[in-house]
Ligand code: SAH
């Protein structure tokens with residue numbers, strides 16, 4: 001096909017093998033500069049729509065892309081019909097995540113036919129996979145633009161290429177290395193903000209595609225992170241969530257200083273932002289110093305998301321999680337000792353290759369022992385190119401489903417019991433808005449991230465209030481307003 005010659009101008013093929021040989025080159029910090037003149041007005045009078053799949057990292061990347069597009073003059077579209085640019089920010093974590101995107105791409109063909117000037121782009125983690133790029137080139141030729149997770153700051157150039165080129169524009173860098181500062185962001189909320197502290201992942205859990213799609217671990221400099229948080233505090237944000245695939249590895253890549261995640265949390269603690277969360281932490285690097293800092297509380301909330309994946313040491317070994325069941329339980333014991341009212345949540349995979357009934361029961365018993373308040377639970381999904389994909393995926397689908405169901409029932413039982421214990425207690429809630437189901441009811445979250453519904457006047461949105469819990473449900477709490485509050489910086 002003659003067309004492929006033209007793609008090569010833009011196309012650096014994603015290469016899993018190359019991604020695994022992490023370059024030892026230092027991390028460069030580069031600044032996103034103003035959009036060059038010819039591109040600054042490219043979006044004037046036009047509208048954009050970004051559809052986001054996957055984790056918070058993607059949600060935040062979409063805020064960055066929105067920021068860049070708005071600097072180019074684009075405005076947000078109300079829906080698909082009035083969009084001139086549609087970007088699908090994709091997730092590759094499980095097969096069903098990818099299937100959704102391919103389904104959506106198929107459906108969007110009709111839109112392209114109706115509006116040939118529409119620019120249709122695919123970005124995010126799926127674009128980092130060579131098989132996906134090839135499939136789009138082959139089966140969805142009406143896509144205008146594919147770009148990877150390391151190319152977001154190049155969006156103005158890529159869009160200009162797509163606008164003026166007749167061929168599909170593909171730019172996917174498999175080699176990362178840069179941390180880009182000064183990226184514009186559109187944060188629609190005004191109350192809660194995501195803040196990247198690091199990019200990439202070097203853990204290479206055997207089932208996981210993320211180390212390939214997001215590249216090696218790169219930490220943002222603390223001065224840049226802290227400046228961003230101070231700015232958010234000045235703008236009146238009430239809550240931030242620090243983001244990284246493995247926040248406990250923060251700072252390990254610095255060559256010019258000794259500064260860890262615990263140091264960062266200790267510094268963030270001193271900033272006047274009422275609530276600070278973080279996600280996600282890997283049990284392996286969760287050290288005593290971090291527990292000590294978190295136990296100081298204040299704006300550091302007593303909720304820790306600590307993915308365990310499995311309760312069986314042999315499966316954990318096959319997953320290359322590099323901790324045992326005993327190590328995890330010991331870590332939980334230390335955390336509970338330092339922060340007795342801590343709420344722990346987790347991620348669990350069932351049906352990993354070779355998982356026996358007994359090994360799965362170890363997961364159930366660990367869940368019972370830790371008493372997680374809630375968990376994200378998944379059926380194992382083989383990802384091409386990962387080490388686990390070469391293991392025999394031998395647990396039948398009915399067994400995987402049945403295990404997921406038993407696990408979820410246990411989690412619901414524990415969740416219900418945990419929430420029941422809050423009956424009659426008064427908790428601090430940050431009011432986020434009207435409840436989705438009933439506009440006469442307001443919703444907000446506790447410091448431990450539990451959703452609370454109550455009746456109250458709308459002017460409370462954006463404020464901290466005191467709510468007495470009188471009707472706990474399995475995953476949500478209902479209560480009565482008993483007073484307004486300034487963020488206490490302690491307690492539930
Ligand atoms: N960095 C985070 C996890 C990010 S992915 C951490 O390590 O804690 C979110 C969750 O998706 C993982 O915790 C895992 O439970 C699940 N997951 C990842 N790869 C998967 C796969 N191939 N099949 C099923 N679930 C998977």
Ligand code: SF4
Pocket residue numbers: 201202203204205208209210211245246282
């Ligand atoms: Fe994936 Fe493991 Fe990295 Fe989490 S720590 S992103 S599960 S490789």
Ligand code: F3S
Pocket residue numbers: 053054055056057058090091092093124125209210213214
């Ligand atoms: Fe998905 Fe990429 Fe996040 S694979 S879970 S969007 S890092």
